[in-house]
Amino acid sequence: MHKSTVLALLALLPTSLASVSSTIIRNSRDPELNSTLGADTFTNEAWIDVGYVDNATWIGHVMFTPSARTFWHRHEGGQLLKVVSGSGWVGDRGGKPRRLHTGDIAWCPPGIVHWHGADEGSYMMHFAAAYGATEWLEEVSAEEYAAKTDK
Numbered sequence: 001m002h003k004s005t006v007l008a009l010l011a012l013l014p015t016s017l018a019s020v021s022s023t024i025i026r027n028s029r030d031p032e033l034n035s036t037l038g039a040d041t042f043t044n045e046a047w048i049d050v051g052y053v054d055n056a057t058w059i060g061h062v063m064f065t066p067s068a069r070t071f072w073h074r075h076e077g078g079q080l081l082k083v084v085s086g087s088g089w090v091g092d093r094g095g096k097p098r099r100l101h102t103g104d105i106a107w108c109p110p111g112i113v114h115w116h117g118a119d120e121g122s123y124m125m126h127f128a129a130a131y132g133a134t135e136w137l138e139e140v141s142a143e144e145y146a147a148k149t150d151k
Contacts, residue, residue: 025052025059035063041136043145044068046117058130064088069117071139076132079108081116088124089148090116091140097148100124115140 038046045065052059056077061084072093081090083104090106091097093113100106100116108114110132117140118124 038062038070041071041073042068043071043117043139046070056132058134059128061125061127063123063125064118065123066118067120067145069140069145070115072113072115072137074111074113074135074137075108075130076110076134077130078110078112078132079114079128079130081106081108082127084125084127086118086122086124088116088118088122088126089145090114091144091148097145099148100126113137115144117145 035047035049038048042064044067046068047063048060049063050058050060064086069089081100083100083102083106085102087102088100089097090100090108091114092108097115098106099119106116108116116126
């Protein structure tokens with residue numbers, strides 16, 4: 001990723017996180033809770049571990065089992081994904097899904113309808129930061145998921 005792209009992504013962080021010194025965003029997850037199974041907006045099994053939520057930001061990790069994926073959705077302020085382990089895909093409506101590997105970062109711009117999930121032969125865990133409201137749409141069809149490419 002080019003330095004200018006990283007700087008542009010950092011500039012997109014909410015201004016509420018800006019301060020004159022380092023900021024610690026405390027985990028808002030109840031420590032007594034376990035990870036939760038994503039049900040209504042995922043195909044197959046995906047486990048969610050929420051780190052922080054407020055009315056404008058969602059931060060957490062999602063562990064996708066092989067072939068698991070989100071439904072089509074969009075974020076009012078965009079979404080940043082960083083693959084922590086495994087391999088998977090991200091796809092924009094009308095485009096070809098693109099492969100993600102451990103260490104890859106994907107930026108899903110505000111309002112762009114997209115999905116993301118694991119490859120058929122791999123688990124995938126990603127860190128996600130979503131900004132603004134999320135609108136969940138329909139399930140990604142088997143045909144749409146099968147349209148993946150290695151590019």
